[in-house]
Amino acid sequence: MGPLAPAGPGQSPGLPLRGEAFGGMVGEDGGEAGMQGLRFDAVELPRAAAEARARVRAFLRAERAAGHYAAHRNSWNSFDPAFSRRAGAAGFIGITWPSAYGGAEQSSLVRFVVTAEMLAAGAPCGAHWIADRQSGPQILRHGGERVKREILPRIAAGECFFAIGMSEPDSGSDLAAVRTRAVRDDAEWVINGAKIWTSNAHRAHYLIALTRTGEAGPDRHGGLTEFIIDLARPGVSVRPIHNLSGGHEFNEVVFQDYRVPDDMRVGAVGEGWRMVTSELAFERSGPDRFLSDYRLLVELIERLRGQDDPRSAEALGRLVAHLAALLRMSTAVAGLLDRGENPAVEAALVKDVGTQFEREIPEIARLLVSCEPSLEEDDRFAETLAHVTLHAPSFTLRGGTREILRGMIARGLGLR
Amino acid sequence: METQEISRILLDQADRLFAQHLTREARAAAETGAWPENLWQAVAAAGLPLAMVPETAGGAGLAPGDALRLVRRSGFHALPLPLAETMLGNALWVATGEKPLAQPVSFSATPPTGLRGAGDNAILDGDAGAVPWGDVAWLLVVAEDAAGGRHLALVAPPEAALPQRRNLAFEPRPKRHLAGVRPVALRPAPRLAAPGLRPLGAILRAQQMVGAMERALDYALLYANERQQFGRPIGKFQAVQHMLASAAGQFAAATAAADQALEAWGGADVEFAAALAKARVGEAAGKIAEIVHQVHGAMGFTQEHPLHFLTRRLWSWRDECGNEAEWQRVIGARVMQAGGEALWPMLAGA
Numbered sequence: 001m002g003p004l005a006p007a008g009p010g011q012s013p014g015l016p017l018r019g020e021a022f023g024g025m026v027g028e029d030g031g032e033a034g035m036q037g038l039r040f041d042a043v044e045l046p047r048a049a050a051e052a053r054a055r056v057r058a059f060l061r062a063e064r065a066a067g068h069y070a071a072h073r074n075s076w077n078s079f080d081p082a083f084s085r086r087a088g089a090a091g092f093i094g095i096t097w098p099s100a101y102g103g104a105e106q107s108s109l110v111r112f113v114v115t116a117e118m119l120a121a122g123a124p125c126g127a128h129w130i131a132d133r134q135s136g137p138q139i140l141r142h143g144g145e146r147v148k149r150e151i152l153p154r155i156a157a158g159e160c161f162f163a164i165g166m167s168e169p170d171s172g173s174d175l176a177a178v179r180t181r182a183v184r185d186d187a188e189w190v191i192n193g194a195k196i197w198t199s200n201a202h203r204a205h206y207l208i209a210l211t212r213t214g215e216a217g218p219d220r221h222g223g224l225t226e227f228i229i230d231l232a233r234p235g236v237s238v239r240p241i242h243n244l245s246g247g248h249e250f251n252e253v254v255f256q257d258y259r260v261p262d263d264m265r266v267g268a269v270g271e272g273w274r275m276v277t278s279e280l281a282f283e284r285s286g287p288d289r290f291l292s293d294y295r296l297l298v299e300l301i302e303r304l305r306g307q308d309d310p311r312s313a314e315a316l317g318r319l320v321a322h323l324a325a326l327l328r329m330s331t332a333v334a335g336l337l338d339r340g341e342n343p344a345v346e347a348a349l350v351k352d353v354g355t356q357f358e359r360e361i362p363e364i365a366r367l368l369v370s371c372e373p374s375l376e377e378d379d380r381f382a383e384t385l386a387h388v389t390l391h392a393p394s395f396t397l398r399g400g401t402r403e404i405l406r407g408m409i410a411r412g413l414g415l416r
Numbered sequence: 417m418e419t420q421e422i423s424r425i426l427l428d429q430a431d432r433l434f435a436q437h438l439t440r441e442a443r444a445a446a447e448t449g450a451w452p453e454n455l456w457q458a459v460a461a462a463g464l465p466l467a468m469v470p471e472t473a474g475g476a477g478l479a480p481g482d483a484l485r486l487v488r489r490s491g492f493h494a495l496p497l498p499l500a501e502t503m504l505g506n507a508l509w510v511a512t513g514e515k516p517l518a519q520p521v522s523f524s525a526t527p528p529t530g531l532r533g534a535g536d537n538a539i540l541d542g543d544a545g546a547v548p549w550g551d552v553a554w555l556l557v558v559a560e561d562a563a564g565g566r567h568l569a570l571v572a573p574p575e576a577a578l579p580q581r582r583n584l585a586f587e588p589r590p591k592r593h594l595a596g597v598r599p600v601a602l603r604p605a606p607r608l609a610a611p612g613l614r615p616l617g618a619i620l621r622a623q624q625m626v627g628a629m630e631r632a633l634d635y636a637l638l639y640a641n642e643r644q645q646f647g648r649p650i651g652k653f654q655a656v657q658h659m660l661a662s663a664a665g666q667f668a669a670a671t672a673a674a675d676q677a678l679e680a681w682g683g684a685d686v687e688f689a690a691a692l693a694k695a696r697v698g699e700a701a702g703k704i705a706e707i708v709h710q711v712h713g714a715m716g717f718t719q720e721h722p723l724h725f726l727t728r729r730l731w732s733w734r735d736e737c738g739n740e741a742e743w744q745r746v747i748g749a750r751v752m753q754a755g756g757e758a759l760w761p762m763l764a765g766a
């Protein structure tokens with residue numbers, strides 16, 4: 001009998017455990033399932049990443065010196081087209097793409113470093129964020145040649161912005177329930193329906209819409225197709241939805257006989273589910289899933305700086321230990337993406353742990369520094385705390401809710 | 417052969433060795449506080465206590481990272497021996513230019529003790545605190561002389577038995593006072609011991625905890641898939657799935673924190689790495705122990721089920737060599753000193 005074996009069946013009738021499992025090394029022989037199946041291997045950053053880090057830091061220092069942005073006011077949601085154009089000109093967008101499409105042909109680890117630096121420095125990178133993170137890569141892999149040549153270089157130049165057209169009024173977590181319909185008409189498709197919660201649709205040039213083009217089939221994942229929607233063309237209208245703090249970030253997007261040429265399709269007809277899953281792997285894995293309110297942590301440290309208060313030190317030390325682990329986990333996922341693997345479960349884990357961390361920061365900060373947060377406040381800490389508190393609920397919703405992610409993780413662990 | 421390959425083989429061998437010798441009887445006997453001599457002999461015969469000792473000094477010459485992975489496996493197996501302690505002790509002792517020690521070695525994680533007199537007349541003054549296996553093992557302590565010089569002192573096992581004191585996993589943790597004790601040998605502290613032994617111990621415990629968590633979670637996953645209630649495996653219930661998913665997140669974060677510490681071993685800032693590791697892993701240990709017990713129901717609360725060999729260790733190890741709060745304060749103090757903008761380069765690299 002194995003090492004940690006429970007007593008034999010004679011001694012313990014009905015012990016509901018597989019005895020042999022304790023003799024063998026559980027989890028090692030268990031293949032995918034179990035904790036050994038999680039891939040968070042150490043990643044060595046290439047030299048190019050260190051160089052890029054130095055370059056992007058110098059760029060951001062110059063931006064701040066020129067008074068282009070105030071770090072404490074920003075996250076990856078801050079929409080600043082002028083900043084994006086300068087970042088594009090400096091070569092920080094579309095880093096991994098072929099040079100023929102305006103890219104710099106670097107590894108995704110270099111991109112990881114650049115984006116993490118942007119977030120840590122509180123750069124207003126929201127305008128190009130979605131195009132750089134997911135729409136561009138999606139078009140590069142699955143788009144037609146004309147579209148690639150026309151759109152990708154503009155994204156890389158920081159001149160072309162995207163939105164995500166997945167959610168609908170009756171299709172949130174249950175994305176397979178989308179009803180927006182695309183019907184073929186010769187070389188075009190005609191789209192009718194509505195998308196909702198579409199961030200930046202009012203200031204983006206395009207969105208990628210997930211539409212229904214056929215029967216769902218028994219697994220409910222069939223009959224879906226993705227299209228690039230040009231928001232400047234007739235047949236699509238954007239209506240603002242104000243968020244709880246009164247801000248205008250997301251929208252409703254309505255299609256009325258919107259006509260899209262077939263070569264604006266992304267991926268094959270009926271392959272939309274596969275498309276959207278691969279898009280979500282990009283969407284979930286990045287440093288934006290634990291650095292959304294990093295600037296609040298910075299402001300908190302500034303407020304506590306030089307104090308000799310053990311309670312503050314403990315709370316800060318805890319957050320920093322969490323952050324260090326997350327940075328490492330997220331780097332490991334970037335390494336998996338770089339090797340062309342699909343780290344769906346690992347990405348879900350990073351997002352779940354990362355957004356939990358993001359949501360803890362304001363709750364801890366408010367107890368360490370007593371202040372009444374306000375958006376109209378000269379004090380940087382109070383202003384940042386106000387902003388984060390009002391946005392925190394979205395951290396564990398957008399990009400897949402915490403509950404949906406935990407379901408995915410459980411499946412990845414071999415449950416169900 | 418690649419060194420990576422060699423270390424993998426060694427880890428596999430260690431796994432098999434632990435599995436073979438850790439019978440239920442051996443475990444039960446060890447928990448009474450009796451020294452498991454046969455088990456120790458088997459582990460020593462495989463050369464594991466010398467894993468971190470260079471080959472030129474007769475050891476296995478594992479890279480620190482690989483040696484610490486072996487420590488992690490000892491945690492996975494809930495090995496009731498001072499293997500991690502002896503690996504560290506030998507690495508330190510050999511670093512002073514001495515030969516490795518043949519006996520089990522332990523260490524004191526208290527701040528450096530005082531030292532009076534010099535050379536052969538030196539006498540320790542202080543308290544070694546709770547010493548793992550302190551009644552049978554040789555003891556290494558860092559001692560500081562009046563001029564502030566740091567030494568590594570080797571102390572023989574006590575002549576008279578110490579009052580029995582065990583941690584929650586019933587591993588021996590007797591208290592040892594060193595006032596007036598004459599060390600067997602005294603050497604200038606090697607570089608690795610410069611920050612004292614507490615951070616090194618913290619890194620060992622962090623590795624052991626990651627190993628123990630892994631196995632506890634493997635048990636919980638197995639159980640969730642096998643235990644039936646309401647006509648289906650409990651793992652089909654979303655509430656159970658979410659508990660385990662959140663435990664997996666804790667495990668992944670703990671592993672990442674422990675990994676950065678094994679990379680930092682022997683480097684310039686072992687103390688900071690130890691702090692990150694012990695703070696993060698210790699927190700995960702408590703949460704994971706809670707979840708695996710919840711998933712196991714009453715079965716996991718029995719002596720019969722092996723889960724407690726792991727969870728009782730997690731509850732002990734998270735407090736040994738400094739609990740989360742202590743190490744969080746170390747991190748926090750540094751961060752508060754350096755300021756907000758200094759944090760990112762501290763973590764991501766200058």
Ligand SMILES: Cc1cc2nc3c(=O)[nH]c(=O)nc-3n(C[C@H](O)[C@H](O)[C@H](O)COP(=O)(O)OP(=O)(O)OC[C@H]3O[C@@H](n4cnc5c(N)ncnc54)[C@H](O)[C@@H]3O)c2cc1C
Binds near residue numbers: 197198397401403404
């Ligand atoms: C700030 C913000 C920006 C967004 N931007 C975009 C965007 O640009 N483009 C876009 O397409 N979408 C966007 N979204 C939408 C986002 O993707 C959805 O909010 C998300 O997928 C959840 O859908 P829902 O809001 O309809 O919630 P629901 O799916 O209705 O869920 C409500 C609650 O029920 C829980 N729940 C649902 N199903 C299950 C289940 N099976 N098991 C357990 N619990 C379950 C959820 O976890 C949640 O707690 C954005 C959302 C926010 C908040």
